[in-house]
Amino acid sequence: MHFLDRRVLLISGKGGVGRTTVTVALARAAARAGKRTLVCEIANPEGGPSAIGRLLGLDGVGPEPVAVGPRLDACHLWARTGHARFLQSVLPGKALVRAALRSRAVDKFLTAAPSFHEMGLFYHLLTLLRAERDGRRRHELIVLDMPATGHTLALTGLPEILLRLMPTGPIAAALREGQAVLNDPDQGAAWVVTLPEQLPVTEAIELLAGLSETEMPAGGVLLNRMPPDPFTPAERAALDGWIEGRQVFGEVAFRRIEAAAEARARLEDRVEVPVLTLPELGDEPVPGLVGALANYMAVDGGGR
Ligand SMILES: Nc1ncnc2c1ncn2[C@@H]1O[C@H](COP(=O)(O)OP(=O)(O)OP(=O)(O)O)[C@@H](O)[C@H]1O
Ligand SMILES: [Mg+2]
Numbered sequence: 001m002h003f004l005d006r007r008v009l010l011i012s013g014k015g016g017v018g019r020t021t022v023t024v025a026l027a028r029a030a031a032r033a034g035k036r037t038l039v040c041e042i043a044n045p046e047g048g049p050s051a052i053g054r055l056l057g058l059d060g061v062g063p064e065p066v067a068v069g070p071r072l073d074a075c076h077l078w079a080r081t082g083h084a085r086f087l088q089s090v091l092p093g094k095a096l097v098r099a100a101l102r103s104r105a106v107d108k109f110l111t112a113a114p115s116f117h118e119m120g121l122f123y124h125l126l127t128l129l130r131a132e133r134d135g136r137r138r139h140e141l142i143v144l145d146m147p148a149t150g151h152t153l154a155l156t157g158l159p160e161i162l163l164r165l166m167p168t169g170p171i172a173a174a175l176r177e178g179q180a181v182l183n184d185p186d187q188g189a190a191w192v193v194t195l196p197e198q199l200p201v202t203e204a205i206e207l208l209a210g211l212s213e214t215e216m217p218a219g220g221v222l223l224n225r226m227p228p229d230p231f232t233p234a235e236r237a238a239l240d241g242w243i244e245g246r247q248v249f250g251e252v253a254f255r256r257i258e259a260a261a262e263a264r265a266r267l268e269d270r271v272e273v274p275v276l277t278l279p280e281l282g283d284e285p286v287p288g289l290v291g292a293l294a295n296y297m298a299v300d301g302g303g304r
Helices: 021-030 051-056 078-091 094-102 104-112 115-129 149-165 170-182 198-213 233-243 250-269 285-297
Strands: 007-012 037-042 065-071 072-078 141-145 188-194 220-224 275-279
Touching: 007 021, 007 149, 007 170, 021 037, 021 051, 021 072, 021 188, 021 220, 021 285, 037 051, 037 115, 051 072, 065 115, 072 078, 072 104, 072 115, 078 094, 078 115, 078 170, 094 104, 115 141, 115 149, 115 170, 149 198, 170 188, 188 198, 198 275, 220 250, 250 275, 275 285
Parallel strands: 007 141, 007 188, 037 072, 037 141, 188 220, 220 275
Antiparallel strands: 065 072
16 A cells, blocks of 8 residues: 555645645655545635645636546635535525624634634535535545644544543544544545755654644655755765865755764654655756656555
């Protein structure tokens, strides 16, 4: 089983490390490998442009999946959609659902009560997982671009917290249904995207530690933007001695390669999950990353 053989991948990590780029590349790689794939992001509650939409050449994305390529659809997760669909599942009749959603009190509760934003996202995701078309699963794989670190843990830790508060009833049933997919290591995995630099590596180690306190299985780390190293170890050692104490053009780039290798070594040493390295590429990195990911797919078990 390779790392894309799951039903849901949550792509998390600190700001700016390339989560969105890697999410889109993973989804494209999976679609190209023959999987009916859905790529998602979490809707910005204030509106605003869609990050995955920009990379996919769409004006925006909505809560319903739209086709963006062969076997590839895109949509966003929106708490409101989740709330509406949940109410539809428990309240008889559309009029009542509409009335509930129009009620200021219900709206205030759903948007302000702790965890209810995440519950809406979670339920929307659940409906996407359930979706069928032509008598089979509409999407075999959902790749989700997670927002910042704290939100990732809020979403992955949500079922346990809420189940403690309300162990029975329709919300509990939905949470258990979602958990059965997300928290099954054969079906769900959270991947952490990071950069080969000291601080981002430390943050990735911390995020994995945070994840291990939730029931969400950790898939591994995607070490993005690894600078290419054109030197053999012998050349590197020779250059290293020669540069020492001299002012040499290119020293910064040379030292950066060295620092990246050290950061990777520390990461591999400190985490138990697989570390997949993705190269530093030019202005439009997605196609190159799709190629790099395809190489990992060929490795059996790459990513556990
Ligand atoms: N492997 C790569 N090689 C070169 N550039 C890359 C690579 N990965 C990402 N980038 C570039 O880094 C920038 C940030 O990427 P991206 O927007 O995917 O990060 P992000 O983690 O989603 O950021 P945010 O926290 O803002 O959501 C973009 O300009 C993107 O093109
Ligand atoms: Mg992003």
